[in-house]
Amino acid sequence: MSKKNMYGLLIIALLAVVIAVAAFQLSSGIPSTPSSLTPHSIVTTFKENPQTSRAFTWQTANPDAATVLQIAPGSGITDFDRDVVLTFEGTTTPIDTGNGTVQGAHKVFATNLTPGTRYTYRVGNGENEGWSQPAEFETEAKHTTAFTFINVTDSQGVTDADFQLWGKTLNQAFATFPDAKFIVHNGDLTEDPEDERSWQSFFSHAQTWLASYPLMPATGNHEEIDGNADRFLAHFNLPENGSDSVKPGTSYSFDYGPAHFVFLNTESKVKKQTEWLRADLAATKQPWIIVAMHHGPYGGNQKESLLDKWVPLFDEFGVDLVLQGHNHEYSRSYPxxxxxxxxxxxxxxxxxxxxxxxxxxxxKADLFYHRVHLQNGKPTFAGIQIAGNTLTYAAFAVDGSPVDTFTINK
Ligand SMILES: [Fe+2]
Structure with missing residues (x-):
């Protein structure tokens, strides 16, 4: 073979490798290394009143990048220079990802919004390059009497393929419940909170939903390990009105429509959160009370330590529904x-x-309280609708097959 032919073959081989790597990244959904300015892992959350405010978090490869949010009322807005724009600045916190790189965690909180209004927004560093694609969200309407939200738990992936399944679960959840306003996730979002690659996969496969619909997470044993929940909390801008005894953002409460939502941290200081839980439940005037926690008292098996601390308060204040996680099987208790x-x-x-x-x-073995207890071996979600005096819960598998449904009437 001539030298010329050899060089030709070498170039073709190199090109083939480059094309194969690019094709793998496209097919696997792994984002190619983002430029240091490009926001990724964008997620919106409630922080205070859902009618008038909205929080956002995103990541960049640049821990020195500024944190800027631009919002314009209306749908389909692309020209943020021309349309009415509200600008909010937030904070950037460096995260040492442990592989020799430091990324920026960006958090911002938008206030003084109008209830029942659709907004278009983008996030970035405030410079011409470095903006996200525009996305849209809606504030809660005043006097909301009926609404639907989605419940999921333990997405807990390691590989990008694991999170493709999580993305499909949310696709099916929003196809089934297109009017859902937000998502309650009962914890164990990823397997290892220190693994930034899994966080990227978690967000990228659900980016369409998470940029627009708040994801409200409970803290699981894969978020808080030995009292440290820093990496989990770096990815979410959460309410900080919870118990002083645990990290802000790992316990909190908020109202939506006629419901009061309470998120508890089952991973530490259970006893110390009880005082806050009592005060929080005593203060609410909302007709519906829903509690979310990771490791619940009445799941596939029992977490005994919660029974004498929190369950009497659920009884005393008439908590309607407790959303739990951790067991990786389906269960529903009798009342x-x-x-x-x-x-x-x-x-x-x-x-x-x-x-x-x-x-x-x-x-696991059936216990006295199990009304429905099964393992279908499929990613599962539920849509929960509250309308007047009726709560309707309906769970489905990712393939659309029904898993369980029930109503609670007051
Ligand atoms: Fe789990």
Whole structure:
């Protein structure tokens, strides 16, 4: 072979490698290394009143980049120089990702918004380059009496393929419940909170939804490890009105429509959160109370330590529904009061909406409180609608097959 031919073959081989790598990144959904300015892992959350404010978090490869949010009322806005624009500046916190790189975690909070209004927004560093694609969100309408939200738990992936399944679960959830206003995630979002690549996959496969619909997470044992929840909290801008005994953002509460939502941290200081829980439940005048926690008292198995701390308060203040995670199987309790089965509408119902990722546990033994208890081995989600005096819960698998449904009437 001539030297000329050899060089030709070498160039063709190199080109083939470059094309193969690019094709792999496209097919696997792994974002190619973003420029240091490009925002990724964008997620919106409630922080204070959902009618008038909205929080945002995103990541960049530049820990020195500024944190700027631009918002314009209306849909489909592309010209942020011309249309009415509100600008909010936030904070940038460096995260040492442990592989020799430091990335920027960007958090910003938009206030004084108008209830029941659709907005278009973009996030970036405030310079011409470095803006995200525009996305849209809606503030809660005043006097909301009926709404739907989505419940998922334990997306808990490692590989990018794991999170493709999580993305498909949310696609099916929003196809089934297109009017859903936000997502409650009961924890174990990723397997290893220190693994930034899995966080990127978690956000990228659900980016369409997470940029527009708040994801409100409970803290799981894969978010808080030995009292450290820093990496989890770096990815979400959460309410900080919770118990002083745990990290801000790992316990909190908010109202939406006629419902009061309470998120508890089952991973530390259970006893110390009780005082805050009592005060929070005593203060609400909302007709519906929903609690979200990771490792619940009545799941596939029992977390005994919560039974004597938090369950009496759920009984006393008439908590309607407790959303749990951790067990990676589906379970629903009878209505319970004082650790006993009571009539429908008189007690608290506890559910575990299986898992939204790719990890399932073998079904555990049935216990006295189980009304429905199964393992379908499929990523599962639920849509929960509150309308007047009725709560309707309906769980489906990612393939659209029904898993369970029930109503609670007040
Ligand atoms: Fe889990």
């Amino acid at each position: 319970l009061q004082n650790n006993q089965i009571v009539e429908d509408g008189k007690g608290t119902v506890y559910v575990v909406t299986n898992a939204a990722g790719s990890k399932w546990n073998k079904k």
